[in-house]
Amino acid sequence: MQIQTAVIHALHDFEHRAVVPPVHLASTFALDPETEGGEYAYQRSSNPTRAQLETVLATLEGSAHAFAFASGMAATAAALSILREGEEILLPASVYGGTYRFVGRVLPARGVTGRYVDHLDELTDEDFTPATRAVFVETPANPTLRITDLRRVVELAHRHGARVIVDNTFMTPVLQKPLDLGADVVVQSATKYLAGHSDLLAGVVTTSDDELAEAYRLCQQAEGGVLAPQDSFRLIQSLKTLPLRLERQQANARAIVSHLREQEGIATVRFPGSHSAHEARLHASQASGPGAVLSFELAEGLDRVAFLRALRYPAFAVSLGGVESLICRPSTMTHEAMTPQARAAAGISDELLRLSVGIEDLEDLLGDLDQALAAARLR
Template identity: 75%
Template sequence: MHIQTAAVQTLRDHEHGAVVPPLHLASTFELDPETADGPYAYQRGSNPTRAQLERVLAVLDGAEHGFAFATGMAATAAAFSILEVGDEVILSAGVYGGTYRLVDKYFAARGLTPRFVEDLGTLTDDDLTERTRIVFVETPANPTLRITDLRRIVELAHRHGALVIVDNTFMTGVLQRPLELGADVVVQSATKFLSGHSDILAGTITTNDADLAARFALAQKALGGVLPPFDSYRLIQTIKTLPLRLERQQANAVAIAEHLREHPAIAAVHVPGSFSEEEARIHDSQATGPGAVLSFELAPELDRVAFLRALKYPAYAVSLGGVESLICHPATMTHEAMTPEAQAEAGISQELLRLSVGIEDVADLIEDLDQALAAAR
C-alpha cells in the first residue's frame, strides 16, 4: 500500500459503516466487576481515538508500534526516559533548540551525560564508550539542513550496544523512513508537517522494538504527557492530506531555493545536501526528496529587520510544516536556549533565517521575497 493510500485508508468504522472513525472523549471506561478488566480503563493509559491515531502513525513509519504525546518535546522526553544514571547520549551540536534545552537543563541533575558533536559524520568507534546509550540524530538538521548518514550511524552505534533515535520531523515517513534503515526509534513533532495547519500540538514515537514499546507505553501512563482524544481525532484527519501537502510544499521550496541562489542579496542558501557533494549523495540514498524547509543568509549590507517587516506572506513566527509559509530567526527564536558558543559550533549565525514553505502559489512567494529583499537594501 502506497503512503497516500495508507494515510487515507488505514482506518474505517467497520461497525457502523462510517468512512470517518468516531471520536471517543471519555476519560474513564466501565470495567468487568469480577476481573476489573477491559480493553480501556482510563484515558491516560489508553483511549480508542488515540489508539486509532497510533495505528496510523505506525503504518506511516513502517513500524509495529506507535505512540502519541501532547507535544513533540513530550515525545522526545519520553524517548529519553529509558535512560539510567550514568548513561551518555551523543547528539549533533546543531540539534533542535528545544532538545538542546531539555538536555542542557535536565540531564546533569539526573546523572546523564550529553555529548554534542559538531558533525556526527565524523564519529568513529573510538568516540563511543560502554556508557553510550543513545545516538540522537536529526537529518536534515534544524536549521542548518546538514545531513547524517543513518546507515553508518546505525552500524556504528549497534556495534557498541547503543540505540539510534532519529528526529524525523522535517521529512516525515513520506520522504524518509529511518526504521527501515535500521534506526531503533523515530520521534517527530506532529505539530509540524503531520498536522500541517499550525493549530495542534502533538508528538509521536514509533518503533519496531517490543521492549522499547513497552517502556514508551509506561512513559505515557506514568508521566502523563498524552495527546487528548480531540486532538488525536483531528490529527487523524490532517494526516490524510499529508503526502499531497508535502508534495506541493516541497515543489515550492525547490523553486524558491533555486531563485534565491541566483539573487545578489543572498549570501548563502542551505538545503539538504548543499553542504557538500558527499552529504548530497547520502541524502539522496536515504530520502526521496529535500523537504519543504530551507535556510538562507542575507548579504551583509542588508537590513534583516527591514526585510522581515516587508514580507507580506511568510509570517515571522516559530514552527514549521504548516500550509502557510513561516520564517524565523533561529538564533533568537527556535535556538535561543543555546549559548553564543553553542550556536557558533552548530553553524547558526545571526544572519541565518529559516523558511518553512507552504502551499501558496510559488510565484507569489518569490515576488514577495524579491520585494522584501529590495526593501532591505
C-alpha cells in the same frame, strides 16, 4: 498499499466501520464487574481515538508500535526516558534548541550526560565509551540542513551497544523512514508537517522494538503527557492530506531555492545536500525528497529587520511544516536555549534565517521575497 492510500484507509477496519471514525471523549470506561477488565479503562492509559491515531502513525512509519504525546518535546522526553543514571547520549551540535535545553537542564538531574559532536558523520569508534547508550540524530539538521549517514551511524552505534534515536520531523515518513535504515526509535513533532495547519500540538514516538515499546507505554501511563482525543481526531484528519501537502511544499521550496541562489542580495542558501556533493548523494540514498525547509543569509549591507517587516506572506514566527510559509531567526527563536559558543559550533549565525515553505501560489511567494529584498536594500 502506497502511503497516500494508507493515510486514508488505515482505519476502515475499526469496529464501527465509519469512513470517519467517531471521537471518543470519555475520560473513563465501564469495566466488567466480574473480571474488572476491559480494553479501555481510563483515558490516560488508553483511549479508542488515540489508539486509532497510533494505528495510522504506525502504518505510515512501518513500525510495530506508535505512541502519541501532547507535544513534540513530550515525545522527545519520552524517547530519551530509556537512559539511566551514569549513561550518556551523543547528539549533533546543531540539535533543535528544545532538545538541547532538555538534555542540558533536565537529564543531568537524572545522572544522564549529553555529549555533542560537531557533525555525526565524523563519528568513529573512539567516540563511544561504555557509558554511551544512545545517539540522537537529526537529518537534515535543524537549521543548517546538514545530512547524516543514518546507515553508518546505526552500524557504529549498534556495534557499541547503543541505540539510535532519529528526529524525523523535517522529513516525515513520507520522505524518509529511519526504522527501515536500522534506527531503533523515531520521534517527530507532529505539530509540524503531520498536523500541517499550525493549530495543534502533538508528538509521536515509533519503534518496532517490543522492549522499548513497553517503556514508552509506561511513559504515557505514568507521566500522563498523552494526546487528547479531540486533537487525536484532528491529527488523523490532517494526516490524510500529508503527502499532497508535502508534494506542493517541496515544489515551492525547490523553486525558491533556485530563485534565491540567483539573487545578489542573498549571501548563502542552505538546503538538504547543499553542503557538498557527498551529502547530496547521501540524502538521495536515504530520503525520497528534499523536504520544504531552507535557510539563507542576506548579503552584507542589507537590513534584515527591514526584509522581515516587508514580507507579506511568510509570518515571522517559530515552527514549520504548516500550509502557510513561516520564517524565523534560529539564533534568537528556535535555538535561543543554546549558548553563543554552542550556536557557533553548530554553524548557526545570528544572520541565518530559516524558511518553512507552505502551499501558497509560487508566483506570490517569489514576488514577496523579491519586494522584501528590495526593501532591505533601500535601508
